[in-house]
Amino acid sequence: MPKVVVYNQTGDKVTDLDLNPKIFGVEKIDANLVHSAVRIQLSNARSALAHTKNRGEVAGSGRKPWKQKGTGRARAGSIRSPIWRHGGITFGPRSDRNWSLKMNRSAWRKALFTILTDKLNDKKLVVLENLDKTAKTKEISKRLNDFATKAGLGKKYLVVMDAKNAELERAVRNLANVKILYANQLNVVDLMKYDVVVLKDALTVIEKTYGTSR
Secondary structure (H helix, E strand, O other): OOEEEEEOOOOOEEEEEEOOHHHHOOOOOOHHHHHHHHHHHHHHOOOOOOOOOOOOOOOOOOOOOOOOOOOOOOOOOOOOOOOOOOOOOOOOOOOOOOOOOOOOHHHHHHHHHHHHHHHHHOOOEEEEOOOOOOOOHHHHHHHHHHHHHHHOOOOOEEEEEOOOOHHHHHHHOOOOOEEEEEHHHOOHHHHHHOEEEEEHHHHHHHHHHHOOOO
């Protein structure tokens, strides 16, 4: 049974807590599966910005520039031809490109559980008993930094909450090293980038959201 240390806001150890082995105790760390999940999430987040116009979209008349025969020049059907200056672009980047990829839900959850297990094993995942959700930005920053130092975390951390809190979101909005994430919206990229601070009440939401097969 995997265990995690529960801290209070001052960084003092309160107790040890048993965690769900299906979520935080994956036996085999499958790096390839995690890589696939990260690649898929990043691909699905891509959006096409570059867009070139083809011959049907560029400005210009549709009239034939000159007659087909008798001029001594090469035949031409439109001034919007890609071989003409200011004509359409052939095989250029388009805004309707699609990079989306798919992954089975069970495989994605296993990748998520693998990251949570690895974070726990490396002591980069801790549980916070509670957090003052009405503090100002300066207070929250100092409190989290002091707590992270005592808990042995790095300088960038992800706070996983059980429910939405607009005041706390507003307080950490300008903190470059802190990100708020809700327990029912976990994703592999953020879990990989940050050390993880999970509020104790959020563990129930995580187990309820991801612990059952649907």
